[in-house]
Amino acid sequence: MLISEYLAARNSISVSTGTAGSQNLNRQAETADNGGFAEALRDKLQGRQVEFSGHAIRRLESRQIDVSENDKMERLNRGVELAAEKGSEESLILVDSTAFVVSVKNNRVITTVSADDLKGNVFTNIDSTVII
Numbered sequence: 001m002l003i004s005e006y007l008a009a010r011n012s013i014s015v016s017t018g019t020a021g022s023q024n025l026n027r028q029a030e031t032a033d034n035g036g037f038a039e040a041l042r043d044k045l046q047g048r049q050v051e052f053s054g055h056a057i058r059r060l061e062s063r064q065i066d067v068s069e070n071d072k073m074e075r076l077n078r079g080v081e082l083a084a085e086k087g088s089e090e091s092l093i094l095v096d097s098t099a100f101v102v103s104v105k106n107n108r109v110i111t112t113v114s115a116d117d118l119k120g121n122v123f124t125n126i127d128s129t130v131i132i
Helices: 004-013 017-032 036-046 052-060 069-085
Strands: 090-095 098-103 109-112 128-131
Touching: 004 109, 052 109, 069 098, 069 128
Parallel strands: 090 128
Antiparallel strands: 090 098, 098 109
């Protein structure tokens, strides 16, 4: 259910007085609100590919990280989904030996770190780590 369908369903509920009408109204409202919008939004977001910031793209190039090998992009997207399910906002996602710092709420990779550069790094401003 898209937001427009949700709003249309919510607006089509008529308000009446009396117990029979209010019971029917409550059932209609519950049907419209019980996960319909949230479920549709979640389904829509699951198909989204993570985007890369300009900084992350420069890091991919300078560190010679190939995200097309070993289904790395699919696994990165799965890691973002897992982080989102747990309510994370900023997450460190480890795919093989590559680290991605991701803004989960914006579905955007902020930076990437290759295996060679991982040692001695401190990752700050993250609230979760996903190992895929």
